[in-house]
Amino acid sequence: MTLFLIPTPIAENALHTIPPYAQEIARGLDVFIVERAKTARHFIKSLNPSRPIQEMIFVELPENQISDDAEKTFLEAMNAGKDVGLLSEAGCPGVADPGAAIVALAHREGVKVVPLVGPSSLLLALMASGMNGQRFAFYGYLSPKRPELARDLRRLESLARQHDQTQIFIETPYRSQMVLEVALEHLAADTWFGVAQDLTGAGEMVRSLPVRDWKKGERKALEKLPAVFLLYRKS
Amino acid sequence: MTLFLIPTPIAENALHTIPPYAQEIARGLDVFIVERAKTARHFIKSLNPSRPIQEMIFVELPENQISDDAEKTFLEAMNAGKDVGLLSEAGCPGVADPGAAIVALAHREGVKVVPLVGPSSLLLALMASGMNGQRFAFYGYLSPKRPELARDLRRLESLARQHDQTQIFIETPYRSQMVLEVALEHLAADTWFGVAQDLTGAGEMVRSLPVRDWKKGERKALEKLPAVFLLYRKS
Numbered sequence: 001m002t003l004f005l006i007p008t009p010i011a012e013n014a015l016h017t018i019p020p021y022a023q024e025i026a027r028g029l030d031v032f033i034v035e036r037a038k039t040a041r042h043f044i045k046s047l048n049p050s051r052p053i054q055e056m057i058f059v060e061l062p063e064n065q066i067s068d069d070a071e072k073t074f075l076e077a078m079n080a081g082k083d084v085g086l087l088s089e090a091g092c093p094g095v096a097d098p099g100a101a102i103v104a105l106a107h108r109e110g111v112k113v114v115p116l117v118g119p120s121s122l123l124l125a126l127m128a129s130g131m132n133g134q135r136f137a138f139y140g141y142l143s144p145k146r147p148e149l150a151r152d153l154r155r156l157e158s159l160a161r162q163h164d165q166t167q168i169f170i171e172t173p174y175r176s177q178m179v180l181e182v183a184l185e186h187l188a189a190d191t192w193f194g195v196a197q198d199l200t201g202a203g204e205m206v207r208s209l210p211v212r213d214w215k216k217g218e219r220k221a222l223e224k225l226p227a228v229f230l231l232y233r234k235s
Numbered sequence: 236m237t238l239f240l241i242p243t244p245i246a247e248n249a250l251h252t253i254p255p256y257a258q259e260i261a262r263g264l265d266v267f268i269v270e271r272a273k274t275a276r277h278f279i280k281s282l283n284p285s286r287p288i289q290e291m292i293f294v295e296l297p298e299n300q301i302s303d304d305a306e307k308t309f310l311e312a313m314n315a316g317k318d319v320g321l322l323s324e325a326g327c328p329g330v331a332d333p334g335a336a337i338v339a340l341a342h343r344e345g346v347k348v349v350p351l352v353g354p355s356s357l358l359l360a361l362m363a364s365g366m367n368g369q370r371f372a373f374y375g376y377l378s379p380k381r382p383e384l385a386r387d388l389r390r391l392e393s394l395a396r397q398h399d400q401t402q403i404f405i406e407t408p409y410r411s412q413m414v415l416e417v418a419l420e421h422l423a424a425d426t427w428f429g430v431a432q433d434l435t436g437a438g439e440m441v442r443s444l445p446v447r448d449w450k451k452g453e454r455k456a457l458e459k460l461p462a463v464f465l466l467y468r469k470s
Contacts, residue, residue, distance in 0.1 A: 005362045005363060016254060016255070016256045017254055017256070017352045018254065019251060019252055019255075020255065021251040021252070092358060092362050094361065094362035094363070094364070094368045095358065095362055095368040096368060096369055097368065097369075099368070100365050100366060100367060100368050100369075101365070102365075103363065103365035103443075104365030104366070104427075104443070105365075106365065107365050107442070107443045107444055108448075113363045113365075114363070114439070114441075115360075115362040115363040115434065117252040117254075117354045117359070117435060118352065119352045120355075120358055122358075123327060123330065123355055123357075123358050124350040124352070125350075126329065126330055127240045127327050127328060127329035127330055127338070127350040128240060128329070128338065128348045128350040129329070129335075129338065130329070130335050130336070130337075130338035130341070130342050130348075131335060131339070132335060133329045133330040133331060133332065133334070133335050134331055134332075134375045135375055136372070136373050137370075137371070137372035137373075137400070138370065138372070139370055140370055165372070192339075199350065204349070206350070207342070208338075208339070208342045208348075209342055213343075
């Protein structure tokens with residue numbers, strides 16, 4: 001038995017970002033542990049599987065812990081010698097999503113784990129940032145409110161300098177513009193700040209500049225799209 | 236003009252891990268800034284480009300700074316309105332390689348930067364580790380000698396707990412086994428430790444377990460292959 005970690009597109013109409021070998025493996029499975037069953041079914045359907053989707057099993061893993069359902073499904077598949085696919089809501093399972101618990105279970109049970117290549121907004125944003133790609137840290141979400149967010153950003157700025165490390169975080173679509181504003185208000189002029197939105201999609205946008213230069217140019221408001229933010233300050 | 240960030244395979248005979256759309260874009264370019272010209276030419280040749288490889292430009296960017304040659308090539312291409320491809324020695328340019336300086340130059344010059352999807356050993360190792368994928372940090376190489384390496388590992392272990400953060404680093408093939416030995420000797424029994432080797436290749440191996448369980452099982456020596464190491468300890 002093998003647990004395959006199956007990436008899904010991170011933008012609309014971006015099935016081309018999933019390499020054919022990964023699509024082929026996903027097409028051959030019929031047990032899936034997923035973040036959300038509806039999206040996962042839609043993705044598997046888009047691969048034109050030979051078997052009807054109704055005969056496949058989709059079990060949700062909604063929290064960052066193993067649900068009884070997910071564990072039961074995994075162990076039953078293991079005992080039946082059936083391969084299992086782990087799918088995230090978007091991007092790579094196990095990164096910035098709740099999938100890790102099932103992977104850890106697989107290792108404890110001695111089950112082979114095979115990660116497949118696909119899009120990751122964090123990694124693409126880091127590549128495209130021009131910041132330090134030899135040392136970096138990812139934090140998930142920062143505080144949602146302005147004063148705490150400003151404090152978080154200043155803390156990341158100091159970590160960036162202290163550890164010579166690019167700092168990466170994400171934010172929901174409707175807070176992207178607020179994050180940009182708070183960052184430009186509170187970060188030092190020579191700190192690099194970057195935003196990446198809709199990577200691999202039609203609205204792809206990557207901008208990365210010292211805060212000083214962000215402030216100079218005219219700025220369009222950010223689109224209400226999921227965003228990856230990065231900051232870096234040389235020590 | 237666009238600067239395309241073009242991923243290359245991280246294992247032998249693994250061209251299938253580069254999605255066709257990325258291969259197609261690479262096939263259409265004729266100016267490349269690369270980590271090593273020999274490997275880059277070999278990769279572009281494997282894509283069966285329509286133009287002879289001798290008519291293409293490959294400029295090396297060997298250090299983590301912009302060489303005069305690379306900058307000149309970039310600016311000339313920009314002035315001629317020609318797209319440029321940035322290639323790493325293996326995997327994704329700008330991550331754990333010297334490419335970031337050219338990306339930063341592109342942003343400063345207002346040139347569009349487009350990262351393409353492909354394999355990253357760090358990201359695949361993190362996916363497959365079962366450790367915390369919602370918070371993580373990458374450090375490149377640790378100290379090469381045993382006493383300093385032991386100290387580094389204990390420091391990462393304490394950072395893992397303090398920041399609830401998976402710690403990731405890499406090591407050269409001939410030191411992999413030493414890293415494993417030092418880690419099992421110096422890390423706490425309930426710290427998770429992971430190794431990933433030859434990801435997407437014929438010798439792919441991912442093992443991730445609490446140190447206690449590593450010590451229980453019989454252990455084959457690690458192959459002399461590049462390795463990604465991970466460790467995590469719940470706070």
